[in-house]
Amino acid sequence: DAGVIQSPRHEVTEMGQEVTLRCKPISGHNSLFWYRQTMMRGLELLIYFNNNVPIDDSGMPEDRFSAKMPNASFSTLKIQPSEPRDSAVYFCASTLGTGSNSPLHFGNGTRLTVT
Amino acid sequence: RKEVEQDPGPFNVPEGATVAFNCTYSNSASQSFFWYRQDCRKEPKLLMSVYSSGNEDGRFTAQLNRASQYISLLIRDSKLSDSATYLCVVITGGSYIPTFGRGTSLIVHP
Numbered sequence: 001d002a003g004v005i006q007s008p009r010h011e012v013t014e015m016g017q018e019v020t021l022r023c024k025p026i027s028g029h030n031s032l033f034w035y036r037q038t039m040m041r042g043l044e045l046l047i048y049f050n051n052n053v054p055i056d057d058s059g060m061p062e063d064r065f066s067a068k069m070p071n072a073s074f075s076t077l078k079i080q081p082s083e084p085r086d087s088a089v090y091f092c093a094s095t096l097g098t099g100s101n102s103p104l105h106f107g108n109g110t111r112l113t114v115t
Numbered sequence: 116r117k118e119v120e121q122d123p124g125p126f127n128v129p130e131g132a133t134v135a136f137n138c139t140y141s142n143s144a145s146q147s148f149f150w151y152r153q154d155c156r157k158e159p160k161l162l163m164s165v166y167s168s169g170n171e172d173g174r175f176t177a178q179l180n181r182a183s184q185y186i187s188l189l190i191r192d193s194k195l196s197d198s199a200t201y202l203c204v205v206i207t208g209g210s211y212i213p214t215f216g217r218g219t220s221l222i223v224h225p
Contacts (some may be wrong), residue, residue: 033213042217043159043202056212078212089159104204104213106158 001025003079006092012113018080021110024073033104034067034077035091042078043091049075082114118142119205121216128223132193136219138203139185146195148186150177153200153218162188162201193223 005024013019025032028057034046047057049069057067064083079086089111093104120139128134140148148165163170165177165186178190186203200218207214 031211035215043215045212045214048212058211101164103149103161103164104159106160109158 004092004094004105006090006107006110008110010106010111010113011031012115013082014115015083016081017114018078019086019112019114021092021097022089023075023077023092023107025075025098026105027073027091029094029096029105030072031095031102032069032075033093033095033114034075035093037091037109038088046077046090047090079112082112084114087112087114117202118214119216121203121219123202123217123219124209125220125222128193128221130193130195130225132223133189133191134193134221136201136203136221137185137187138205138219139183140205140214141184142205142207143184144206144207145165145184147206148177148179149206149213150175150186150188151202151204151215153202155199157223159202167207172197183224190221193221195223195225197221198223 007022032049037043037045045059047067048055052069056108062106089109093106095102096105134143152160152162153159155197164171165179169178174191200220202218203216204213
């Protein structure tokens, strides 16, 4: 079975540009998470969807960040405008159900560099 | 106090050694616990769940101490390939939001 698929793997952009990260969760999983990882702060939850509905976006840093999940097989995380401090690895993860015993399955991540 | 805390390490051990990591959590309503492994420049991958009675998977043993609010991971007979960062994950009932620790770095040397 295919795992969580993220694209692009790497993104280098200039400050002020729009960045769109994409994620395809594992088929049948109904919860999707976007995380950001940096050396300084570790893994931080940005937003969590359940059945395509945003449940908790309290981790989204500011209005420059937005996330959508138009259907069960696709989600995007957009940063507009991007800033150098947004440089990080962005992971998407999915899980089956909302039962607390369901582990997360991560995608390979998108390494974002904003110059 | 952070929700989930881990000693960042690094733990530098020789092959064959036994090493243990702890992870403390602050929310007494936490219900589910996992250990993940993350290799350099890779995504975190599930290593094992942590059950209330403790559980073992080969050389790896996970334990939960609810009274003191910590989980542990014991690795016996360390291999070079065990070198990685080990992340603990705590899920609090109701919200189902997995919270990650910062990770503990393990380096196994010949």
